[in-house]
Amino acid sequence: MGGGALMLGYLVTQWLATTRRYAFETKRNQLELTALAKRIEILNLKVQASPEVAWNGYRKFTVARKVEECEDTYSYYLKPHNGRPLPSFKPGQYLTFEIQPPGFPKAQIRCYSLSDGALSDDHYRVTIKRFTRDDGTPGVVSSYFSDEVREGDILNVKAPSGKFYLDVDIERPVVLISGGIGITPMLAMARVLTHINDQREIYFFFGCRSGVDHMFRDEVIELQKNNPNMRLHICYSRPNESDVKGEHYNHHSRVTIDLMKGVLPSSNFEYYLCGPGPFMDSLVAGLYEWGVPKKDVKFEAFGPATVKSGAKDGAPKADTGDQPTFEIEFSRSGKKIAWEPESPSLHAFAEKHGIPIDYSCGAGSCGSCLVAIKKGNVNYDMEPGHDVDEGSCLTCICRPAGNLVIDA
Numbered sequence: 001m002g003g004g005a006l007m008l009g010y011l012v013t014q015w016l017a018t019t020r021r022y023a024f025e026t027k028r029n030q031l032e033l034t035a036l037a038k039r040i041e042i043l044n045l046k047v048q049a050s051p052e053v054a055w056n057g058y059r060k061f062t063v064a065r066k067v068e069e070c071e072d073t074y075s076y077y078l079k080p081h082n083g084r085p086l087p088s089f090k091p092g093q094y095l096t097f098e099i100q101p102p103g104f105p106k107a108q109i110r111c112y113s114l115s116d117g118a119l120s121d122d123h124y125r126v127t128i129k130r131f132t133r134d135d136g137t138p139g140v141v142s143s144y145f146s147d148e149v150r151e152g153d154i155l156n157v158k159a160p161s162g163k164f165y166l167d168v169d170i171e172r173p174v175v176l177i178s179g180g181i182g183i184t185p186m187l188a189m190a191r192v193l194t195h196i197n198d199q200r201e202i203y204f205f206f207g208c209r210s211g212v213d214h215m216f217r218d219e220v221i222e223l224q225k226n227n228p229n230m231r232l233h234i235c236y237s238r239p240n241e242s243d244v245k246g247e248h249y250n251h252h253s254r255v256t257i258d259l260m261k262g263v264l265p266s267s268n269f270e271y272y273l274c275g276p277g278p279f280m281d282s283l284v285a286g287l288y289e290w291g292v293p294k295k296d297v298k299f300e301a302f303g304p305a306t307v308k309s310g311a312k313d314g315a316p317k318a319d320t321g322d323q324p325t326f327e328i329e330f331s332r333s334g335k336k337i338a339w340e341p342e343s344p345s346l347h348a349f350a351e352k353h354g355i356p357i358d359y360s361c362g363a364g365s366c367g368s369c370l371v372a373i374k375k376g377n378v379n380y381d382m383e384p385g386h387d388v389d390e391g392s393c394l395t396c397i398c399r400p401a402g403n404l405v406i407d408a
């Protein structure tokens with residue numbers, strides 16, 4: 001081989017090495033740029049969430065759009081009536097509404113999770129499903145929303161709050177598990193993770209009966225297209241003839257712990273759950289039995305039924321009859337009554353004995369049942385979503401820790 005050929009070979013090798021190095025550095029720069037963009041996005045979310053743009057008490061919002069998501073379920077796009085910017089929120093948080101349905105002497109307070117990502121400073125979105133009580137009668141506020149609330153209406157809304165949220169700074173793979181309307185906080189989480197181009201693995205389980213109550217189908221599929229790290233598992237417990245497996249849903253089953261064990265590569269994830277009582281009962285218990293540490297299982301209750309089920313496995317057990325007898329003094333009503341350990345909450349105990357205390361969500365989220373403690377302490381079955389002022393308690397989810405005097 002001549003010297004010219006050797007030189008050519010040497011130059012080609014050098015050129016290949018330089019090209020490879022260049023490609024490698026370009027890729028690394030791209031990754032660094034992506035990571036930087038994500039950090040900026042997170043900082044933006046934090047800046048928007050700063051207290052300067054948050055508000056105290058109720059603020060007026062106009063219903064800008066009302067969109068049907070599936071049978072008996074509508075999304076409401078809410079714009080601040082004064083047109084000023086909105087604070088961001090943490091995905092999983094909720095808004096608290098003060099609604100005055102006709103014929104009710106008092107305004108009704110209800111919480112609704114933000115179902116969009118924390119991506120816009122000009123509107124929020126909540127999604128509300130018509131609630132039917134166990135006795136078949138319609139829920140007051142959710143029916144009012146479905147039947148009466150129209151585009152252009154003005155509503156009183158408190159700022160986003162709640163402690164059930166996904167921390168975007170902690171880069172652990174997550175499993176989002178929802179049943180029915182419990183999808184709302186999970187959708188916000190999945191949207192934010194997709195928006196900030198977060199690289200973590202996401203498993204998204206959603207369960208409903210059939211295609212009729214499969215809300216956000218197109219929106220979630222679109223999210224998955226934009227997020228290669230998201231794996232979707234849609235479960236129909238009773239699919240209709242028109243529901244096609246593989247196209248509309250993935251599993252003809254409920255969301256169960258066995259399904260998750262079959263799908264997940266390990267149990268080493270952070271889990272977020274929201275759904276009906278029995279759904280939470282079995283899944284929370286199943287995850288603990290599978291060895292998932294309690295700190296990695298986070299759940300939100302939409303009503304008192306789910307609080308009880310969550311508390312069963314995730315929080316201190318109810319007092320037993322062996323406990324010493326406490327005395328509860330209701331100072332305003334002038335009553336002293338011995339605590340009944342089987343009472344599910346201080347509120348339920350007060351109500352049973354004819355002592356009126358405001359009440360709404362039953363889940364420690366809306367703050368309606370907040371009462372001042374004059375003496376003594378209480379225990380909570382679960383972490384309250386609503387802030388508890390020093391020296392007060394949320395009666396719907398607490399029980400006395402000993403003798404107690406409260407301002408009721």
Ligand SMILES: Cc1cc2nc3c(=O)[nH]c(=O)nc-3n(C[C@H](O)[C@H](O)[C@H](O)COP(=O)(O)OP(=O)(O)OC[C@H]3O[C@@H](n4cnc5c(N)ncnc54)[C@H](O)[C@@H]3O)c2cc1C
Nearest residue numbers: 111112113128129131139140141142184302303360361362
């Ligand atoms: C933090 C939080 C977030 C929520 N997010 C959403 C959401 O995104 N979309 C949505 O549609 N709903 C959501 N809910 C439920 C919602 O606040 C109302 O409870 C629901 O709309 C029923 O209210 P209603 O006035 O129609 O029914 P009513 O029967 O008139 O009032 C409901 C009352 O029944 C109690 N209740 C008993 N069991 C349940 C149960 N299983 N579910 C609800 N309430 C029960 C509640 O404590 C409440 O006092 C959320 C609740 C909480 C606490």
